Amino acid sequence: MLVKKLYKWYNNTWRKIKKRNLKKAFCKKKEKMSAVKLTNVCFSYDDEINAVNNLSLEINQGEYIVVLGRNGSGKSTVAKLINGLITAQSGSVEVFGLNAANKSDLFEIRKSVGMVFQNPDNQMVATIVEDDIAFGPENIGVSREQIAQRIEFALNATGTLSFRNRPSSELSGGQKQRVAIAGVLAINPKILILDEATSMLDPVGREEVIGVIKKLNKENGLTVICVTHYMEEALDADRVIVMDGGKVVMSGTPEQIFACEKRIEECGLSLPRAAYIYNRLKERGVDLGDQQVYTVKELADRLCELFAKI
Amino acid sequence: MAKSLSFGQYYQAKSFVHSMDPRVKLLLLIAYLVTVFVVSNFFGFALIGAFLVLAIIFSRVPVFTVLKSMKGILFLIIFTVILNVFFYSGEYDRVFIEWGSVRVTDSSLIFAAFMALRLSMLVLGSSILTLTTTPVELTDGIESLLYPLKLIKFPVHELALIMSIALRFIPTLSDETQRIINAQKARGGDFESGGLIARAKAMIPILIPLLVSSFRRAEELGDAMDARCYSGSKGRTRYKRLKLGYRDGVGFVVFAIVLAGVIYLNGAFVALV
Ligand SMILES: Nc1ncnc2c1ncn2[C@@H]1O[C@H](COP(=O)(O)OP(=O)(O)O)[C@@H](O)[C@H]1O
Ligand SMILES: [Mg+2]
Numbered sequence: 001m002l003v004k005k006l007y008k009w010y011n012n013t014w015r016k017i018k019k020r021n022l023k024k025a026f027c028k029k030k031e032k033m034s035a036v037k038l039t040n041v042c043f044s045y046d047d048e049i050n051a052v053n054n055l056s057l058e059i060n061q062g063e064y065i066v067v068l069g070r071n072g073s074g075k076s077t078v079a080k081l082i083n084g085l086i087t088a089q090s091g092s093v094e095v096f097g098l099n100a101a102n103k104s105d106l107f108e109i110r111k112s113v114g115m116v117f118q119n120p121d122n123q124m125v126a127t128i129v130e131d132d133i134a135f136g137p138e139n140i141g142v143s144r145e146q147i148a149q150r151i152e153f154a155l156n157a158t159g160t161l162s163f164r165n166r167p168s169s170e171l172s173g174g175q176k177q178r179v180a181i182a183g184v185l186a187i188n189p190k191i192l193i194l195d196e197a198t199s200m201l202d203p204v205g206r207e208e209v210i211g212v213i214k215k216l217n218k219e220n221g222l223t224v225i226c227v228t229h230y231m232e233e234a235l236d237a238d239r240v241i242v243m244d245g246g247k248v249v250m251s252g253t254p255e256q257i258f259a260c261e262k263r264i265e266e267c268g269l270s271l272p273r274a275a276y277i278y279n280r281l282k283e284r285g286v287d288l289g290d291q292q293v294y295t296v297k298e299l300a301d302r303l304c305e306l307f308a309k310i
Numbered sequence: 311m312a313k314s315l316s317f318g319q320y321y322q323a324k325s326f327v328h329s330m331d332p333r334v335k336l337l338l339l340i341a342y343l344v345t346v347f348v349v350s351n352f353f354g355f356a357l358i359g360a361f362l363v364l365a366i367i368f369s370r371v372p373v374f375t376v377l378k379s380m381k382g383i384l385f386l387i388i389f390t391v392i393l394n395v396f397f398y399s400g401e402y403d404r405v406f407i408e409w410g411s412v413r414v415t416d417s418s419l420i421f422a423a424f425m426a427l428r429l430s431m432l433v434l435g436s437s438i439l440t441l442t443t444t445p446v447e448l449t450d451g452i453e454s455l456l457y458p459l460k461l462i463k464f465p466v467h468e469l470a471l472i473m474s475i476a477l478r479f480i481p482t483l484s485d486e487t488q489r490i491i492n493a494q495k496a497r498g499g500d501f502e503s504g505g506l507i508a509r510a511k512a513m514i515p516i517l518i519p520l521l522v523s524s525f526r527r528a529e530e531l532g533d534a535m536d537a538r539c540y541s542g543s544k545g546r547t548r549y550k551r552l553k554l555g556y557r558d559g560v561g562f563v564v565f566a567i568v569l570a571g572v573i574y575l576n577g578a579f580v581a582l583v
Contacts, residue, residue, distance in 0.1 A: 083537050107539065115537040122527045123534035125471075127446055127478045134549035139539040147549045169481035187539060 033096075035061045035191055035223045036082055041091035043077055051077040053246035054091070059225065061190070064217045066234040067227045069243035070268030075227045078243070079195045082225070083113045096190070111140055114184030118196045120176035129163045129171075129179050136187040147186075154182035157220070158212050174205020178212055185216070191223040192216065199229055210236070231272040235294050242267055258294065274299040319379065321441045325370035326557055328442045332451030334558040338565055339439050345572055346431050350581035354572045355427055361568045362434060371441050379437035380430060387429050394422035449473045454552055467543035475531070483524065490519050
């Protein structure tokens with residue numbers, strides 16, 4: 001009896017210790033785990049100019065990346081490479097260790113990489129919102145009950161629950177784009193790529209969409225790669241990547257990037273408006289405090305403080 | 311306009327007919343259409359007409375809305391009637407008017423009446439289906455009914471997807487057409503004056519930009535579908551399932567009774583046509 005009990009106790013404890021160790025090991029792995037890894041990637045549409053030119057880039061799990069760059073700098077091409085919509089002519093594209101060049105891994109890669117495009121009108125398949133969101137999970141063979149759950153989750157996460165049974169043609173741009181994000185979320189991806197997803201939206205719509213993305217990144221640990229033309233959107237990023245001529249030319253925190261005004265302008269970009277005004281005022285000796293300003297609201301506050309002093 | 315197009319003639323209501331399975335409605339419509347052409351005397355018409363009236367009542371669609379669906383075909387009906395009244399060349403008992411080879415006889419009048427009845431019942435019956443069924447339901451119904459064709463490698467799923475995408479893009483493309491028309495008008499385009507040929511020619515600067523943009527849309531949609539893991543019908547599940555209910559049974563039974571009645575009446579009375 002006693003022996004048996006002892007043995008049981010020993011067994012249980014041993015199992016617990018093992019589990020804890022495993023968990024620790026797993027967590028460590030997760031912290032370091034790279035979600036996307038591009039190594040010396042080249043891609044050309046017409047065999048003449050390389051749209052992506054010997055590009056290397058590593059993105060870790062849970063990161064919020066913003067990609068900036070002028071038109072034609074190769075941002076969309078990189079996005080499509082990551083999703084396997086196009087295949088690199090040389091170099092390797094890896095997503096969670098799977099190589100996008102392998103046709104057999106492509107389906108798995110697409111399951112873990114969700115992509116939202118610029119024009120919300122051109123990415124919906126069904127008339128009714130709910131049916132459209134079901135399209136992704138249907139494609140990967142999820143059971144009916146699970147699809148219902150996923151739709152519920154996706155609608156809640158994007159705040160689109162009230163449009164569920166409405167035709168998407170009746171929605172505003174921002175609402176449509178949130179539905180498009182919901183359609184991608186229902187596939188349960190680990191990475192979300194947004195290729196200028198806010199560029200056709202009005203300021204309100206843009207804020208709605210960015211709000212949803214930020215929340216998904218913080219609360220659900222989704223890795224976000226957001227391609228944009230709006231410098232203000234870059235301020236939310238963990239890391240900003242600037243592209244030009246098919247290459248990554250700068251990479252760093254928003255503060256690091258926007259500290260190099262000259263280089264940014266060389267890449268065809270500009271500072272966030274507030275930062276630009278702050279710099280110009282500072283050059284003329286207006287004292288707005290030493291801390292760099294990025295948002296219009298901060299700038300307004302500083303200006304008010306200044307006027308209060310005078 | 312875009313809205314009315316994307317939903318066809320659909321009349322939103324909660325009714326017996328609305329909640330029937332679209333497959334059953336489709337099958338019943340086909341059977342109904344065949345019956346309308348099989349009926350050979352006025353008693354039969356009365357019976358199948360009663361079925362039509364029943365369907366209209368239980369669809370809760372206002373009679374006027376149903377009748378409006380005749381608008382498009384009214385001209386055709388009048389044309390057919392006139393043609394048949396004057397040029398029907400079957401056997402006859404009595405002649406009312408004779409004018410060269412043109413004769414109005416008793417049988418030409420009856421035949422014309424039959425044609426008018428048949429055509430209107432055809433249109434009214436079909437419009438009951440489109441008034442009570444959303445295009446999405448219709449697509450689902452057609453896909454499900456055509457399912458057996460998969461055995462002979464007919465791309466049923468693809469066909470249904472094409473139909474559903476076409477429906478989805480109707481409002482988008484109709485908005486776009488309006489935008490292009492406005493843009494061309496702003497450049498001095500004239501689409502209202504001139505004869506038929508001049509107007510058809512004026513459509514070219516609308517159609518070409520529309521075509522180009524449709525191709526661009528198609529390409530983007532293809533990418534978006536690929537990105538959402540679309541890879542054909544293999545391994546695909548369905549979220550919505552069509553379910554038969556007691557209403558569908560009732561529909562079938564009522565129609566079976568009507569059909570039996572029509573067959574009996576066809577035999578019992580002299581065929582007029
Ligand atoms: N479908 C295509 N066919 C040919 N060339 C293309 C195509 N798409 C993009 N390009 C070219 O590839 C380069 C990079 O384009 P892209 O990745 O779309 O840039 P971005 O998204 O940063 O504006 C550009 O020079 C562009 O002209
Ligand atoms: Mg682009």
